[in-house]
Amino acid sequence: MGFTFSTMTLNLLLLIAMVATNILSLYHLSTTLQSPKSSPKPLPQIPDELLRQLHTIRATINHLTRLQDTNPNPNTKSSIPSDLLLYSHLSPIASSCHNHPDLLHKYMTYTPFSLCPSDSELAESLILRGCHPLPRRRCFSPTPKKQTPSSSFPHNPFPSSLPDSSVIWDRYSCKSFDCLNRQNPNLGFQPSRETSKFTTYTSDLDLPVQQLLQIAKSAKSVLRLGLDVGGGTGSFAAAMKLRNVTVVTTTMNVVAPYSEAVALRGLVPLHVPLQQRLPIFDGVVDIVRCGRAVNRWIPATMLEFLLFDVDRVLRGGGYLWLDHFFSKGVDLEKVYAPLIGKLGYKKVKWATGNKTDAGGVKNGELYLTVLLQKPLSR
Template identity: 40%
Template sequence: MSSEGHAKRKAADGAMSAMTKFHFILLIMSTNLATLFLFTYPNNGPFGHEELIANLIQTRQELMKVQAQLQISRKLSEAIVSTKALKSQDPNDDIANDPWVHWGGGAMPRELMEFISPKKLPRGYTPNIGSDTIYPSVGQACALLKDDLDQYMDYKPGELCPEDEVLAQKLLLRGCEPLPRRRCIPHTSPNYKEPYPFPQSMWTTPPNSSVVWTAYTCKDYACLIDRKNHPGIEDCKDCFDLQYREKSRWLGPGGSIDFTVDEVLALKKGTIRIGLDIGGGTATFAVRMRERNVTIVTTSMNFNGPFNNFIASRGVVPLYITITQRLPFFDNTLDIVHSMHVLSNWIPTRLLEFILYDIYRILRPGGVFWLDHFFCTEKETEIYVPMIANLGFRKLKWSVGSKNDRGAKEVYISALLEKPLQRD
């Protein structure tokens, strides 16, 4: 905002503040005098106590009315000053270029405005927050994706949400994360059935009725299981077949870059209890760990398949966030973070560096980062190996192997990296 705009806002706020204080002081003095009169005037004075009490109550009611009027006047004054400031805005100012302010020259959807507008706390200033106002969270890129976000927020409050999972995921993947909350009811399968009991649920394909299939090419689990037999590139193409490769993952016999869950757990001698799997497909890693009394949360997106529903049906916890989202865990809390294939050279280098530091942040001292089949070209190891080394992990295991499924000279890196108990 320009200095002139700041000056106008400051002057208006100052004038309103002075007027507010004057009215309150005047009314409080009147109330206090009436109270003093009530308790000091003789009982046989010109007015009886009952009449004085009635006058005092009336004065209090008038005070509350004036207070409400002053609050309304203040809000109107602030709105007028803000409007004038926007109209006189320097085109180079931040507000003038803010996509939230102008919203592409069109009207912002009512539900979007309802959500993102600042919310005053009912009890005023709260020390834990350090404010009397809450600003609901939305992703940075949401304001840049006007058309898609307009469509996403176009619904009737209290009624069924649109069937727009594909649109919502597209917004997330493009940086509109977190999405605005909505006041509508998600669709569920009309024939929903209870999940299988644990531990049967871990290795049993869930019923089709556990999923709303609108967003996906396949319309049942049989189709998802069969797609490994057909040409085409799909994310985690064979993950839904629990009797295929999933059945033996992380069990061994381990190769140079294929670590097993048992050898990893043995290295830490029972101190791995809770953790995170980043991009964990259908959560077989979390299931393996649960069989060993370790609790793992699995992040996964729904790339043309109901990955999150499938994970939950197996009896482990899904977390629907993208790779760019700050990990929602406090510093120094998790025993293990695992990621297979996802953290690799397809991620922009600087973003990958931020992700690795975030992983380091949430691991407790002595916690383990299991980097599982990170892939890149041989040349790119000159970038990624120093990047990983700069974090300060202690190498428990480090193996490099050939990746032979493409023509380029690519390699896999598998590593067990321990966060030191103390930084040097």
């Protein structure tokens, strides 16, 4: 009884305090309105970040209100299946899209239920700026006018040539794979030249796939599934396919049709940027290779997130292979070696060598090839 009386007294005091505060606020407001002012002070400008947060809060409140309206009685189950409610929601666009409204508006300006505009370059510009996933559109993807029949696609992942007619070349300066090969034969668009890329040993920086498989076998580990980050035209995936290992390749079509080239070799391209969370479930991949797209040009913070996302998708005992990662020699010791060491992986291979091209000599750069094994348990 004493406890109940004390609680009632406390509630009464709080009520009196609240009423008194409101009365004082009203008195202060009326006094302020009655007193003349020479010149009103300008209102402080609201920061953009605060405005974005307010918009997010407002959208969340509206969303919760709509959900409450669909089921006003909490004791009554909704007649709509919960899984249908879950999967019927449209996926939101990435928050970085709001930082590029002009590009986003241009991308979303199209005629519904007709052919999509030829704007893959615009889409990729948004993706590389962090606007990923892109908003969905209701238009039909264009196809090449004279596409090669799929029955004519090569089964060998190292064909002598790739069919030009299976690519839409509008956005590229070159209009054929031969043109790309003439400009730079090392880009990988002539797969027959790539057959020895992962099978020969010329320096300690190389790791032939035969040696990789032997290392895994010696550790009583099996390589079945792999991911090649920044894998260009998919030559590593092709070499592993010949050895019954399934590897998917992440790539971007920045200056050439890399994704199409990977697919034409009978491989799977993932069109994702390096800053995106890998679209793979946790702990299911046996090996992740990071190609030359992963190098010192990536900000150290973003590289750290990438490495920890690689750790997320690797199974216990899986392998991380940094293939010809290059950086300044001083940065390798002070920045990248400690960054890699944060993973706590076992060092199976660690080799460095001078980067001997003009840029490498000028900037004092080194190559680093590393093969690391994730601990079986933590």
